[in-house]
Amino acid sequence: MKLYIRNMACESCKVLVKEELVKLGKQPLHVDLGEVDVKGKLSEKEKKQFAAAIKKAGLELTASKEGLLIDKIKATITEYVANADQIRSNLSTYLSKKLNYDYAYLSSYFSAMQANTIEQFAISLKIEKAKEMLVIDGLTLTEIAHKLNYSSVAHLSAQFKKVAGLPASHFKNLNKVRRITIQSL
Template sequence: MKLYIKNMVCDRCKMAVEKVLLDQHLQTVKVQLGEVELRQESLDEKAYQQLKQALQQLGFELLEDKKKALVNQIKARIVQLVHHNQEPLKTNLSAFLSSQLDTDYASLSQLFSSEEGNTIEHYYIQQKIERAKELLSYGEFTLSEIAFQLNYSSVAHLSAQFKKETGLTPTQFKGELKRSSLDSL
């Protein structure tokens, strides 16, 4: 049985969800951002409600609507790609998402825009800028290295998108260091 969970945006979130599942005596096949596969074929209503409540107490939400679940999967794949992959994307975003979710990109894009009021591309840019903010705040990488890590064609391209999204240049940002939590995007 697959469950889709909103607000799973990091490895710590996965650990929290795994603990809830363990506490509920539910066995998992796999747990990934936004998605859990249980060994059980189904849950009775009482077990489902207990799981739903336990997840809500930690700020997660079980998604019952298939459209919302698919949007959540899109977001989870983008967060995974931007924040947790070590290598840059070797294909374009549309091909990546289509292959990951086994759905044509036009359908994914239309659904995402109608549900979120934002495009997939803009959400991807927002995530990349948040990752750039994180890397800038660490002070371990040059802007050139950050641009490469985030798959930008040049430092100028990263800087232009950064300024458009934040109102600051990367250098100005380093002086102020403002970041947002991933689940608030």
């Protein structure tokens, strides 16, 4: 049986889904972002229990693939940003190859379903990652620009100020860290 799950964006989501299925006595055959193959069928009662369990983590059991492409796009962009220093292709090429869709289709679909573009989402995600690197990891802007594949520190600084509303140097000195969860982007 195939189940479709919205908002799966990371490896810990996959682990949670597997654990919850095992608690129900079900064997997950394959877990991927947005979908899981389960050996056998789930009763309506089991589906409700599973849905309630994963909802606590912000996941949602859905009846079809509708909308899952958005989640896959977001998860792939998140993966791209997390591994930016190791990936040697641009975002559009990376998305197309990973999702097996033409980038123009992905871009128009994402824009139609979301309040922003793929590029805007990716920039927001990169800036949140930059905030984390500044505050938690204590990296310099030069190191962050390199790790996130920015062409220059000036480019990172300009985007940081535009998205965060203040320069990175001021942000680092704030006592109150203003960070946004990935799910709310």
